[in-house]
Amino acid sequence: MTDAPSFMADYGERLVDNxxxxxxxxxxTKVPGRFTGGEWSPYxxxxxxxxxxxxxxxxxxxRRWPGCGVGIATGAVVGIDIDILDGALAIQIAELATSMLGDTPCLRIGRAPKRLLVYRAATPFAGRKRxxxxxxxxxxxxxAYAVHPDTGRPYEWPEDSLVETPLSRLPVVDEASCAAFLDAAWQLVPDEVRVNSILADAPTSTWRGPSDPKGTRDAIAAALAWLPNDDLPGNEWITVGAAIKAAIGEEGRDLWLDWSRRSGKSGQSGRSDTPERRWASLRPHSxxxxxxxxxxEQRGWVPDPALTLNGTAAEQATQPHPAAGLLAKVAVAPLPIAPPPKPYRVPPELLQVDGTLKLFLDYATSSAVSPQPFLSLGAAICLVGAIAGRRYRTPTDLRSNLYAIGIADSGGGKDHARRCAKRAIYAAGLDRYLGGEDLASSAGLLTSLQRHPARLFQVDEFGQFLKLVLNARAPAHKAAIWSELTKLYTSAAEPYIGAEYADQKARPRVTIEQPCACIWGVTVPGPFWSALEGGALADGSIARFLVFLTDDDYPERNEAPAHMDPPPDLVAALQGIARGVPGHSHGGNIANAMESSAPIHAYTVPMARDAETAMARVRREATDLLRSxxxxxATALFGxxxxxxxxxxxxxxxxxxxxxxxxxxxxxxxxxALVEHCIGTLLREAERLVSDNDTEANHKRVLEIIRTAGEISRNALVRKTQFLSKREREEIFDALVEGELVARSMKPSGTKPTTIFTARSTPEATGGKEASP
Known part of the structure; x- marks a missing residue:
């Protein structure tokens, strides 16, 4: 744990909402970073x-990363940074910005009187520095929110802060108006404050990138484009040349010559080969x-993420890592425990569906005593996915096979949508699409798909099923189920080819053409989260599942539920999906198309042009998330x-x-949006409830008891933690208090004070100090 406050835990969520x-x-620091393997590094x-x-x-x-500060990535936001220690001049330039760009409510102070004014861009544009x-x-x-590295105090927002001010309320600026302001403000800066040199009066280097002197040609060329060469002193000219030569050797000669000849001094000596002669004499060091x-970077250069900066790293990247096998086995260190977040509410727009999905959603919620719309949506998606199986594909040959899990407490109505799906399938005469309600063995799973290769498996008590198949001591026939589910998920667009056995007569090889196995499992929370302990989340075992967690375990009762008979329009809609696209040949008639060995030609569902653009954006975001x-x-989920x-x-x-x-x-x-919500749910709840070892599990379990109670006496807490030995209990109590996740206090009670434990809430839980606004 750390004593540093987590500004991200305090302010991150509200800033995103704004x-x-x-x-x-x-x-x-002022440097973007990430916390992996138990330590910080540049991002x-x-x-x-x-x-x-x-x-x-x-x-x-x-928010779980210790001491994490909050930065604002600019683009939609524009910052006017006045890096001047003359108080009167700093105020004068800020007033000029107000008169030319508008009166912004958001002013940030780091090291006074330096200041930064925040605006909103009409359209994003490149920054500039003078x-x-x-x-x-x-x-x-x-x-925006962190401890300033020079003052040792939090950044201040003396007027309104970004937490209090939505982006939409900031004054709007454009590139032309900002450039005009920069020109006007520059005229107010005295000559002795301006920096015409690229080295003189430069601040102490805060470069956090590669320290190896070697670079790459592309990166050096990109950086040189940002370095001015107008009348520089000779020593600075030589320093740049030496740095280029140290970075890329003779490969940098032409870059040095081109950069040198940008100067107005070039050729004034009467000799045209001065840069060439100087390059030959350079002996770089330091x-x-x-x-x-x-x-x-001091002049505004932001390296393109596609650039490789470190030359040695670029060379090594072409070679296999000497410890690749060992690194693959190293477990990721557990992240610090964080305070409980706000309830993860289901955004209402996720329930705004149409067609068959809406018909089923309306049917399942109107007929339920305890309506669970979000769980009904999960069941509907798996139902439609199974019946559409082998009929349709995306332009990239993905199919409609999906795995999903619905989570709600006992008595919360989690089973109702599963029962509705079963009734709807039977009413539509599509019971051949319905698989068993328990997966007893891998052989049984494959046999079911051989009989009908597109099937919906609705499994009750799915958390207990996961605990069984993911257990290191699981029986072989149970453990094999999970392996087969993994293979089936990735075989929906091609033949699934099973294992070969010596006795082909008794155990022939199983081959299924383009299987579409959809799973809708329902479970109570406890067994599901405990099933993920021991690495199931990190190794990607659960990443294939969409997690539908209800935001209300006990919804308002429906005192007059509708009849359980599926409505005719839902029945007709399901039958229409099973028929597929009229006139499209799947490789045989409808009956033959569902034979496990029948060749299949699924209909490619086209995308509208704007849908292609939107999907390309999603793919870019997925790559960004993996890199980030x-x-x-988390990368197993983002994949x-x-x-x-x-x-x-x-x-x-x-x-x-x-x-x-x-x-x-x-x-x-x-x-x-639905996938993001399911990923976010899994990450957030796993952080609270999933542990990689028994010690961490006990800490989280005790912390959750205190959080649930809000405030609990020592005697009551001891009674609720009888699963621990006395020594373990005392060590955990002390660790939670020392880690400032729990407060321990004395409360008067009769003749003897009572010890009270209280769960800390943000920001106290992350350091006990409130950052200055």
Whole structure:
């Protein structure tokens, strides 16, 4: 644990709600960072956040990182950075900004009287710098909430802060008006304050990139484009040349010559070969690529994430890592425990579906005594996915097979949607699509799909099933089920070919052409979360499942539920999906198309042009998320983000019009929001409830008891923790108090005070100090 406050836990979620793109900042610095393997390191790909909103589940990850500060990725936001220590001049330039750009309510102070004013961009544009003034725009960032590295005190917002001010309320500026302001403000800066040199009066280097002197040609060329060469002193000219030569050797000669000849001094000596002669005489030491990169960053350069900066790393990247086998076995260190988040509510727009999905949703909720719309949606998606199986595919050959889990407490109505799906299938005469309600063995699973290769398996008590099959001591026939489910999930677009046995007569090889196995499992929370302990989340075992967690275990009762008979329009809609697209040949008639060995030609559901654009954006975001969270267990989930989005969007299109389905941009938007919600739910709840070892599990279990009670006496807590020995109990109590997750106090009670334990809430839980607003 750490005593440093987590500003991300305090402010991150509210900033995202206000429309800002936030990024994690390493403690004690102004540098974007990430916390992996138990330590902080620079975050090289942070600029990706400048072009997209921050996901709620990203904040859920970052809020656990010790001492995490909050930065704002600029693009939609513009920062006017007045880096001047003359108080009167700093105020004068700020007033000029107010008169030319508008009166912003958000002023940030780090090291007074320096200040930063925050505006909103009409459209994103590139920033620029005229030291000591800087326009922070697309591709840059500023620190909003953290401890200033020079003053040792939190950044201050003396007027309104970004937490109190939505992005939409900031004054709007454009590139032309900001450039005009920068020109006007520059005229107010005295000559002695301006920096015409690229080295003189430069601040102490804060370069956090590669320290190896070697660079790459592409990166050096990109950085040089940001370094001016107008009348520089000779020593600075030589320093840049030496840094280039140290970074890339003779490969940098032409870059040095081109850069040298930008100067107005070039050729004034009467000799045209001065740069060539100087290059030959350079003997670099104490400089290298880092010097070039840092100087360029001081002038606003933001390295493209696609660039490789470190030359040695670029060379090594072409070779297999000597410890690749060992590294693959190293477990990711557990992240620190965080305070409990707010309830993860289901956004209402996720329930705004149409077609067959809506018909089933209405049927399941209207006929329920305890309506659970979100769980009904999960059941509907799996139902439609199974019946659409082998009939439809996306343009990238994904199919409609989905695995999903519905979670609610006992008595919360989690089983109702499962029963409705069964009744609807039978009413439509499609019972051949319904698999067993228990998976007894891998052989039974495959036999079921051989009989009908598109099936919906609805499994009750799915958490107990997971505990059994994921247990290291599970019987072989049970453990094999999980392996087969994994293989089936990735075989929906091709033949599934089973294991070969010596006795082919007794155990022939199983081959299933393009199987579509859909799973809808329902469970109570406890067994499900305990099943994930021991690495199931980190190794990707559960990443294929969409997790539907109800936000209300005990909803208001429906005192007059509708009849359980499926409505005729739902029955007709399911039959329409089973018929597929009229006139399209699946490789045989409808009956033959569902033979496990029949060749299949699924109908490709086209995408509207704007849907293609939206899907491309989702794929980019998926890559960004993988790069952003490299080294954490979250990557297993993000690896399925784009795939599940495409599947759900196609299911929405088929649900709306099975005869002529077309995926629209709205389908992509809905599907990506649903996948994000399911991922965020899994990450957030796993952080609270899933442990990698018994010690961590006991800490979390005791903490959850205290959180649930809010305030609990020592005697009551001892009674609820009888699963621990006395020694373990006392050690855990002390650890939770020392870690400032729990407060221990004395409360008068009769003749003897009573010890009270209280769960701390943010911000106290993360350091006991409230940051200055």
């Amino acid at each position: 429309g800002y793109s936030v990024i994690p900042i390493m403690p004690g 090289p790909d942070w600029t990706r956040h400048c072009d997209r909103p921050t996901k709620p589940f990203e904040v859920d990850i970052w 030291h000591p003034l800087e326009l922070l725009a697309r591709g840059q960032q500023f620190v 400089v290298g690529a880092g010097k070039i990169y840092w100087l360029a 969270h490299r080294g954490t267990h 399925r983000y784009a795939e599940n989005t495409a599947k759900l969007a196609m299911i929405a299109a088929v649900s709306r019009d099975p005869a002529r389905p077309i995926t629209q941009a709205a389908d992509i938007t809905w599907a990506s």
